[in-house]
Amino acid sequence: xxxxxxxxxxxxxxxxxxxxxxxxxxxxxxxxxxxxxxxxxxxxxxxxxxxxxxxxxxxxxxxxxxxxxxxxxxxxxxxxxxxxxxxxxxxxxxxxxxxxxxxxxxxxxxxxxxxxxxxx
Numbered sequence: 001x002x003x004x005x006x007x008x009x010x011x012x013x014x015x016x017x018x019x020x021x022x023x024x025x026x027x028x029x030x031x032x033x034x035x036x037x038x039x040x041x042x043x044x045x046x047x048x049x050x051x052x053x054x055x056x057x058x059x060x061x062x063x064x065x066x067x068x069x070x071x072x073x074x075x076x077x078x079x080x081x082x083x084x085x086x087x088x089x090x091x092x093x094x095x096x097x098x099x100x101x102x103x104x105x106x107x108x109x110x111x112x113x114x115x116x117x118x119x120x
Contacts, residue, residue: 002047005040009033049110056113063116064104071097 012033016026074097078090100116107113 002043005036005043009036053109060113066117067101067104071101
């Protein structure tokens, strides 16, 4: 967790403030401090990603279900179409449904999810 890393960083900074520490020991501590700070930023970023993913998980799940349902429905109506022109129009609808499904499946988890079907 981040608390453990923050404590480690404080400990190393305290060691660096002390006088009379050998140059090799100081260099080791400075390198450890830099590595710990990088580790801390990574841990904080990972925590934020998990929070956002958890927050939007249910919305994404329901929207994926809606997109799959609409895609199946569009495919069925296209298959039942009588005229060529009607089938072409329904083909555009199927493509739109496929794009909506791909959007939901491939949307980055770390970003705020923007709904395809917002409440009015």
